[in-house]
Amino acid sequence: MTHPYLRPRRLRATPALRRLVAETRVSPAELVLPMFVREGAAGPVPIASMPGVVQHSRDSLRRAVAEAAEAGVGGVMLFGVPERRDAEGTAACDPGGVLNVAIADAVAEAGDALVVMADLCLDEFTDHGHCGVLAADGTVDNDATLEVYARMALAQAEAGAHLLGLSGMMDGQVAAVRAALDEEGRTDVVLLAYAAKYASAFYGPFRDAVESTLTGDRRTYQLSPSNGREGVREAMLDVAEGADIVMVKPAASYLDVLADVAAVSEVPVWAYQVSGEYAMVEAAAANGWIDRDRAIEESVLAIRRAGAEAVLTYWAVELAERLRRDAR
Numbered sequence: 548m549t550h551p552y553l554r555p556r557r558l559r560a561t562p563a564l565r566r567l568v569a570e571t572r573v574s575p576a577e578l579v580l581p582m583f584v585r586e587g588a589a590g591p592v593p594i595a596s597m598p599g600v601v602q603h604s605r606d607s608l609r610r611a612v613a614e615a616a617e618a619g620v621g622g623v624m625l626f627g628v629p630e631r632r633d634a635e636g637t638a639a640c641d642p643g644g645v646l647n648v649a650i651a652d653a654v655a656e657a658g659d660a661l662v663v664m665a666d667l668c669l670d671e672f673t674d675h676g677h678c679g680v681l682a683a684d685g686t687v688d689n690d691a692t693l694e695v696y697a698r699m700a701l702a703q704a705e706a707g708a709h710l711l712g713l714s715g716m717m718d719g720q721v722a723a724v725r726a727a728l729d730e731e732g733r734t735d736v737v738l739l740a741y742a743a744k745y746a747s748a749f750y751g752p753f754r755d756a757v758e759s760t761l762t763g764d765r766r767t768y769q770l771s772p773s774n775g776r777e778g779v780r781e782a783m784l785d786v787a788e789g790a791d792i793v794m795v796k797p798a799a800s801y802l803d804v805l806a807d808v809a810a811v812s813e814v815p816v817w818a819y820q821v822s823g824e825y826a827m828v829e830a831a832a833a834n835g836w837i838d839r840d841r842a843i844e845e846s847v848l849a850i851r852r853a854g855a856e857a858v859l860t861y862w863a864v865e866l867a868e869r870l871r872r873d874a875r
Contacts, residue, residue, distance in 0.1 A: 571852040573844075575619035575867035579664065579817075579859040583756050584608045585628040586645035596752035597822055598829050600861050602628055608649055609656045611864075612663075618867040621857055622662030624712055625649050627671055628757050635680055636672030640698045646671075647706040654707035664710040664739065665703045667696060667724070676761025678715040678768065687768060692717050697727035704733045712794075714741040716768045721788035739817065740785035742793040743778030743804050745770045749797050749823025756822065778804040779811065786814055795855070797821040799846065802853040809854025818855035820846065825861045840869070 558568050585592055585602035592602040603611060608625075615623055627646030629638045638644040646665060653663045669692070670678045679692030692715065700711055713720050721740050728736050746769035754761065770777055778801070782793045793812060795805040796819035809816045828846065832839030843862050850858050860866070 571848060573847055573851055573858075573866070573870065575870055576621045577851065577857045578620045578847075578863035578867055579622045579624055579662075579857055580615050580620055580863035581624045581626065581819075581859055581861060582608065582611060583626045583628055584645060584649040586630045594752065594756045596755045596826055597861065598826075598833070600756065600825070602756065605648065605652055609652050612653045612656045612661075615864050615867075616657045616660040618864045619871060620661060620863045620867045622664050622710070623653060623657075624664040624666060624859055625653060626666045626757055629672055632672055632674040632760065634674055636669035636695065639669055639672040640695065640702045642702055642705065644672075644702075647702050650703060650706035650708045654709075662709045662737075663707065664712055665706075665708040667699055667703060667711045667713050668715040669695060669699075670715075670759065670761065671757045674760055676759050678765065679717055687717075689717050689719070689768075693719060693723040696720055697723050700724045700727055700736075701731060701733070704728060704731075704736045708736065710737040710739055710792075712739045712741065713790075714744060714794075714796075716741065716744050716765075716770075719788070721785045721790045725789040737791045738789065739792045739794060740782075740788075740790035741796055741819075742782035742785040742790065743770060743795045743801070743808060745772050745778070745797065745801060747772065747797050747800065747821070747823070749800065749821050752822035752826045772800070775804050775807065779807050782808045782812060782816075786812065790814060792817055794819060794859075797824060798850045798853075798855070798858070799824050802849065805850070805853045805855055809856075815856045816854055817857045817859065818850050818853075820850060820858055820860040820862075822861070844869075 583602045588604040590604050591607045594600050629645050650665050668678050679687040682688040746766045792815045794817045798818040798820045828842050831837045
């Protein structure tokens with residue numbers, strides 16, 4: 548028989564009570580919207596594996612950034628899809644390149660209403676699809692890549708980016724970029740380190756979105772899914788190098804790593820709800836197998852509960868608008 552005083556169900560009796568005792572909450576300001584901009588596009592281009600997500604033209608990007616700001620999301624993370632690629636990823640450092648132009652457009656549209664973030668990696672810009680430049684033997688040359696990252700960081704800072712997302716998983720990338728920015732007096736630019744980025748099967752739709760040319764895999768620089776402690780170690784190394792924020796990616800399959808990093812990190816910890824996570828929910832919902840809205844809310848709430856202080860999610864604007872409606 549239940550003890551007369553031990554009735555925790557009392558706290559679940561009504562929606563108002565459940566809201567009042569909720570241990571974890573999600574607010575629009577804790578959401579970041581990843582966005583793709585395609586060079587030369589005349590309008591939004593749908594991405595088949597990510598229903599509802601598009602490659603933006605410059606005009607549609609500006610409209611979408613304004614919509615994100617109006618929804619109250621914390622920021623947008625921009626990725627470029629260039630018309631031409633080469634072995635060195637030279638378009639990444641070109642002030643007139645698609646990503647740097649998109650950064651300037653987003654800042655001009657939103658100002659300080661949200662944080663404009665830029666992906667700092669070469670995979671979208673190289674013809675081989677790797678996150679760095681290649682050595683003669685075909686392996687990724689870590690130190691040569693750092694030199695390109697430094698130039699790319701300066702170009703993105705000049706374009707107006709508030710935050711740079713270092714996603715390439717090169718050893719020493721945070722220190723190299725921080726040193727390059729500091730030398731040019733750009734101590735104002737925030738560095739987000741994709742510190743625990745795993746070699747995951749859940750990136751497939753993203754590679755469609757950026758029209759990746761990758762053959763092979765990235766297991767020589769992204770983390771093995773078998774290693775949890777290594778993710779914590781990578782995060783702490785990035786903090787020591789000067790990262791302002793660290794990231795765990797993907798989110799859903801690595802909530803244990805996220806919780807472990809959050810438990811020891813002295814800087815904010817974010818997580819990326821990646822394209823495969825998005826596509827799975829959308830596909831299941833389209834088949835009537837799950838309640839789409841509840842699945843979206845539950846998945847993001849779980850990431851917050853595990854310790855993420857902000858979540859990159861393709862549902863950011865939709866979820867932010869729903870949260871604001873529900874709060875009225």
